[in-house]
Amino acid sequence: MRKIHTLKAGRQLCFASLLALLCSACVERQNDPLLVNSNNLNLAVQNAVDLTVLRSVNEFADSSADLYALSTEFCDDTATASEQDIVDLQNQWLNTNNRWYALAPYHFGPLDADLLNAAYAYIDSLRVNGTNYLATVRSENASNIDGSSTLNSAFFAAKSFQKVGLLSLESLLFETADNSHSKSSADILSEYQAKARKCSVLLGLSEQLKIQAQGIASGWNETFLSTGKSYRTLFLNNELSDGSNITTLISAVQQHLDYLRARNVATTAASLAGSSYAAIGAALDSIEYLLEGESGSTVSLLQFIEVAGNASYVASIRSNMARAQQAASDQDATALNAALALLDGNFKREVPNGLNVELGLNFTDGD
Amino acid sequence: MKTLNRRELLAGLFALGCSPALLSAEISAPLKKEHEIWLSAQGKTAGDYGLARLSQYAPPRVLRSGFRGHGLSKNPRNQKVVLFPRYPGTEALEFDLNNPAQQQFASLNDHVMSGHGVFSADGQYLYCVEVSKTDGSGLISVRDTQQYKVQRQFPSGGIGPHEIKWLPDGKTLVLANGGLITDGKGNAINLDSMDSNLTYLDAASGKIISQWRINEPKASLRHIDVSPQGKVAIAIQLQREACEHQNLVPLCAVHDGQNPIELLQAPETLLSSLQDYVGSVCISPKSNIAGFTSPRGNLACFWHLDKKQILAAHRMQDVCGITLGDNGAHFMLSNSAGQLQQLDAFNLREIPGSRINNKNLAFDNHMLTVQI
Numbered sequence: 001m002r003k004i005h006t007l008k009a010g011r012q013l014c015f016a017s018l019l020a021l022l023c024s025a026c027v028e029r030q031n032d033p034l035l036v037n038s039n040n041l042n043l044a045v046q047n048a049v050d051l052t053v054l055r056s057v058n059e060f061a062d063s064s065a066d067l068y069a070l071s072t073e074f075c076d077d078t079a080t081a082s083e084q085d086i087v088d089l090q091n092q093w094l095n096t097n098n099r100w101y102a103l104a105p106y107h108f109g110p111l112d113a114d115l116l117n118a119a120y121a122y123i124d125s126l127r128v129n130g131t132n133y134l135a136t137v138r139s140e141n142a143s144n145i146d147g148s149s150t151l152n153s154a155f156f157a158a159k160s161f162q163k164v165g166l167l168s169l170e171s172l173l174f175e176t177a178d179n180s181h182s183k184s185s186a187d188i189l190s191e192y193q194a195k196a197r198k199c200s201v202l203l204g205l206s207e208q209l210k211i212q213a214q215g216i217a218s219g220w221n222e223t224f225l226s227t228g229k230s231y232r233t234l235f236l237n238n239e240l241s242d243g244s245n246i247t248t249l250i251s252a253v254q255q256h257l258d259y260l261r262a263r264n265v266a267t268t269a270a271s272l273a274g275s276s277y278a279a280i281g282a283a284l285d286s287i288e289y290l291l292e293g294e295s296g297s298t299v300s301l302l303q304f305i306e307v308a309g310n311a312s313y314v315a316s317i318r319s320n321m322a323r324a325q326q327a328a329s330d331q332d333a334t335a336l337n338a339a340l341a342l343l344d345g346n347f348k349r350e351v352p353n354g355l356n357v358e359l360g361l362n363f364t365d366g367d
Numbered sequence: 368m369k370t371l372n373r374r375e376l377l378a379g380l381f382a383l384g385c386s387p388a389l390l391s392a393e394i395s396a397p398l399k400k401e402h403e404i405w406l407s408a409q410g411k412t413a414g415d416y417g418l419a420r421l422s423q424y425a426p427p428r429v430l431r432s433g434f435r436g437h438g439l440s441k442n443p444r445n446q447k448v449v450l451f452p453r454y455p456g457t458e459a460l461e462f463d464l465n466n467p468a469q470q471q472f473a474s475l476n477d478h479v480m481s482g483h484g485v486f487s488a489d490g491q492y493l494y495c496v497e498v499s500k501t502d503g504s505g506l507i508s509v510r511d512t513q514q515y516k517v518q519r520q521f522p523s524g525g526i527g528p529h530e531i532k533w534l535p536d537g538k539t540l541v542l543a544n545g546g547l548i549t550d551g552k553g554n555a556i557n558l559d560s561m562d563s564n565l566t567y568l569d570a571a572s573g574k575i576i577s578q579w580r581i582n583e584p585k586a587s588l589r590h591i592d593v594s595p596q597g598k599v600a601i602a603i604q605l606q607r608e609a610c611e612h613q614n615l616v617p618l619c620a621v622h623d624g625q626n627p628i629e630l631l632q633a634p635e636t637l638l639s640s641l642q643d644y645v646g647s648v649c650i651s652p653k654s655n656i657a658g659f660t661s662p663r664g665n666l667a668c669f670w671h672l673d674k675k676q677i678l679a680a681h682r683m684q685d686v687c688g689i690t691l692g693d694n695g696a697h698f699m700l701s702n703s704a705g706q707l708q709q710l711d712a713f714n715l716r717e718i719p720g721s722r723i724n725n726k727n728l729a730f731d732n733h734m735l736t737v738q739i
Contacts (some may be wrong), residue, residue, distance in 0.1 A: 112640070115636060115637050115640060115666075115680050116636060121635075128615075129614070129638075130613040131614070132613075243682075243685070243704070244684065247685075248684070255663075263613060358704065360684065361411060361703035361731060362702065366553075366644060367453060367454060367482065
């Protein structure tokens, strides 16, 4: 089976143009000291969005599409499939899950535009309130595999968030759907070969994941709701109807760090794949990239904070980020949660203060 | 207690960098007709703290307070308003909306103010919610409205009392005891034993009529509003770090005074968006809809009080203040970026062109609408 690994041509072109533009900006900046002004802050925000948020959006969309394509290829001929095909599917799920964790900190705009049927919830039910719906998806998958319902797109699109998304696909790919829940790739393959409806479930759920991811990418890149503009345009032009762009970005990341710690994501997520630390590592890398930008080539948020005279803020943020990344690498949940709490604090204080941004009295001070 | 005379007041205003001439002119300007103004505690720094006064007809004005304010109550018999301090403040300030005179008064010994209080219907008394510095227990100090001297006092019925309101009978007080004891930095120190309740009190005797709790020990009932029919809408804050579960807890509730408190339901994704924190609540008597605000979720959510149905959710960054505007036809929302947004109180759609931005202001948790 072919390993799918593509970037869409249009996005490649767009990204290359963007990099060229940013590189030209960096040449100017190397000759001139970075000034603390609104233009450079806006440029730092634009770089953060284009280099990290949009890239995360597009990589998740691509990875989801690849998972669907790989599933389609697998299901076209399960009779001749091998255990390696199961491993390939598992690896593609791992890649998609990591790409989701890299995007999930930017929990606004297309991710939660529909408050009642938010895209993020369909993709990642754990993110809603930290509840692990593994028992629900196991029951749902088994029921669909053994039942007689017509397993078409409409069927899966209508399912509530507790029964779908990455968790449901994790169960389909990393264990058998029978009561043994065997993790043996031979047993998983045999079940696909014995029960054709399991492939229908895999295809239906992976297609819906792809649709959700494409919807997010479309909102960011093309048109957001009925605005006629992309969310990127609305965001960078500060045309959001509900608040300022940089406040939205910083508070979203802060709340995500709080979620990762408060809901013990390290010990509850991706338990079948055993990849929660890798996923949190992907989230931390994404946030680090958001802050640091591309080394030496762009105006980044941390550069701006440092030039504004807040080198101690930058040192604190970098130190806590390194601590969190090390804890994730060590798979040490206690140390990770402690470091996440420190980073959470950085996003409540040092990051907004360093950028001279108000998160809001009411947001900050409870009563 | 200290009453400021005009000279002291003007000296204080001058010291705070405020123009007494401007304030005086604004406050005492002859009114063409009765109109609506909106009041809110405001300010980000000690030098800015005050009472923001806003209307459709005049530029915003800030009456300096010298402390960070929280809740407000208007005397129904005159144009005087009391700005309560944010917990754990000890000084409250009376403003006369038609006159620059101010009168400051202090909390009881060894007590701080919760940030809320209410005047009696006859305007003769102020019921001020106070909290013991030693054990967090709640007390209602009943004060005259001449010099705000304490006439009597009675227990609130719990720990960490917060907002208080009247039932429509004018005799019964309803109060949310938040259940929390906090240290000087606002950190809860009794999460293990916290006990929040909704208490109904006989205002004349101070006797507890009834007390009600919800089935979540780590939920702090804090803000309330009362409908003309006597239904109490309750805004709740969950102490998530103290929970031993990951369950979603509804944070908006309604009580009829007789049956168990009813938690208002909504789809999980919406309830989750409230981020375990609802900061203020307001009922529209005209539409019988209760609006709840979550600054952490950047959301205002609305339920029908009788049908208990979620009707709408409105996004606004850092939204917390909520009151009624346009004689009750609108919900008015505020945030600390100095923004006001207005929603139709019936269909809950934003009123086009109604946004007001005051970039130099930062509205704190609560708003009050008054007619002058």
